[in-house]
Amino acid sequence: xxxxxxxSRYLVKRTGEKVFLECVQxxxxxxxxxxRQDPGLGLRLIYxxxxxxxxxxxxxxxxxxxxxxxxxxxxxxxxxxxxNQTSMYLCASRRLPPYEQYFGPGTRLTVT
Amino acid sequence: xxxxxxxxxxxxxxxGASLELRCNYSYGATxxxxxxxxxxGQGLQLLLKYFSGDTLVQGIKGFEAEFKRSQSxxxxxxxSVHWSDAxxxxxxxxxxxxxxxxxxxxxxxxxxxx
Numbered sequence: 272x273x274x275x276x277x278x279s280r281y282l283v284k285r286t287g288e289k290v291f292l293e294c295v296q297x298x299x300x301x302x303x304x305x306x307r308q309d310p311g312l313g314l315r316l317i318y319x320x321x322x323x324x325x326x327x328x329x330x331x332x333x334x335x336x337x338x339x340x341x342x343x344x345x346x347x348x349x350x351x352x353x354x355n356q357t358s359m360y361l362c363a364s365r366r367l368p369p370y371e372q373y374f375g376p377g378t379r380l381t382v383t
Numbered sequence: 384x385x386x387x388x389x390x391x392x393x394x395x396x397x398x399g400a401s402l403e404l405r406c407n408y409s410y411g412a413t414x415x416x417x418x419x420x421x422x423x424g425q426g427l428q429l430l431l432k433y434f435s436g437d438t439l440v441q442g443i444k445g446f447e448a449e450f451k452r453s454q455s456x457x458x459x460x461x462x463s464v465h466w467s468d469a470x471x472x473x474x475x476x477x478x479x480x481x482x483x484x485x486x487x488x489x490x491x492x493x494x495x496x497x
Binding site: 275304306311312313314316319361363367368370371372373374375376377 | 392417419424425426427428429432473483484485487488489490
């Protein structure tokens with residue numbers, strides 16, 4: 272069974288902290304994604320990785336960075352967390368051609 | 384750039400009634416089309432997808448969707464809604480070329496009343 276896991280379901284951090292969100296997929300998928308989900312805005316793409324060590328900025332990359340050192344793991348980093356980064360963060364993976372994405376359960380991050 | 388519109392933010396239907404959720408996209412060529420469902424506090428799960436061929440596609444949980452090129456639409460339907468279908472539904476579009484960027488609609492929240 273296909274599986275995407277995220278390191279935390281809930282996370283509370285303080286303003287200015289460095290935050291790491293980790294995502295692991297067990298399907299040997301080439302592509303991995305980080306989205307944030309906010310009410311009324313749907314899913315917005317933060318970063319996309321099409322292969323190991325390769326990344327592309329999405330629609331809202333400001334304030335975020337990513338790392339993909341191994342095919343199965345894609346990390347999202349908030350260098351200095353701010354309150355406007357309070358959100359639900361969803362990781363997804365996908366095999367080429369553009370087959371469907373498989374999503375993790377999400378991490379609800381609160382920055383106080 | 385492609386865009387996806389889900390014009391209904393919130394829909395309420397009675398259990399057993401039929402359902403249609405609307406999705407319109409803007410893109411020059413035929414994109415890859417998806418419907419996902421999200422239960423509260425969960426990630427998204429694929430309901431169905433369209434790549435090519437038969438324009439009426441069947442998915443899981445009794446859902447189907449019809450691709451209409453002339454209307455740039457990919458509406459989701461179910462003939463008889465169950466209380467467990469209450470969730471948020473997202474339409475998504477992926478385009479060929481480049482890294483096959485995926486764009487999501489803003490979602491439609493479905494409420495089912497007894």
